[in-house]
Amino acid sequence: MQLDPLLIGVMVLAATAGVLLGVVSQRRRPASQREWPRRWNLNARPIFTTDERILFKELRAALPNHVVLAKLNLLRFCQAADEFEARSWYDRLHTLHVSFAVCTPNGSVVSVIDIESPNKASSARSQRMKEAVLEACRVRYVRCRPGQWPHQALIAAWALGHSQIGPAPNTISDSLHDANDEVARKLRQRRAERAARWAESSFAQDSFFAFDSRLEGSLHTEPTPLQVSGKR
Template structure:
């Protein structure tokens, strides 16, 4: 009986010592984990002395051609490049500003026609080889129309009638709609719609595959109208050369 009591006491002491040692090891691990997190956070906050970036043009070749054309069509206005819609719209409820900014921060127009008093009167999107999603186009059509701002889409290599565009944005002659599309524009529109259909089918297949493999990632409801940022999708222009001093 005494031997059994002695063994139980030794076992209890060993268990207590093991618990203390485990707690000590866990405390050391937690301290080291927090220290590594602080070091990593500090490294992320530190800005590089030499940025791994190069200068480049803000518009591609086709966009620059339309840009120069718009400047000639609107010589008494300013033609701004790739201005986000959040820069010239404001929510009715100021308390909802952050929420709506999150929804619209990825929406911009290729060109915005602006008066000297900084008021946008019309916007133009240039459809290139990557096209523009139907959701993105419909969003801007409804949003800008409700704000009293004109919106036109110009297809690559097919400029519209300059007088009709000025009339729609400025209202000089009462024309309030786009001119009938030419045969080339109709063919381009058909090609664009085909690409949109293929893109939607591809997105549905990817979503189905994620669900089938148990993926928990939810689809972003704003993805249908977001545009690729040119920082991630470079324009077709060659980068500008760095100047050597």
């Protein structure tokens, strides 16, 4: 039976269109989803540059009662006050990092230190954005050039500010921290249902969108160093 030339032409056009759609779809798919790499052509590299490694060691030696974290994304320690603005704030801040974050033992960031790299100078807009975020979160912000930071004896006051270096905690402050922890537990329970609906969101995997109800007393107050001895 002889086919109609018009029908043959329609079939050819349909097949061609299908091939083109497949090619376009393949190109639009992210590279990470196209195919599993046959060769993992990667090498490990150190986290620190030479200057970062030196400053990190000096910060740890000068601040034994604090935790020093390196190469931290800004979104690890700030979040949107309104959950409906979380996406827009994520888009603004997800590219911003800090060199070091000085934290209390419970994880509250009290100070941020940036080493200015001449090879990777951040844009003026990004720098202003970082400064505004840290000011809004009441986090001390210090910047320095490679190798140009204070002597070891002065580095604690430089990193934390003179007002944040105080005596060891007493029983009254310990009681206040215990009360704050109890309030935090109750708030977590009350907000559990509110936070649950974020679990289905496509961007809920990032902790920036997992709203934290812990209103820790030390979050916006001066940190108190831990006691070195075992006596209270």
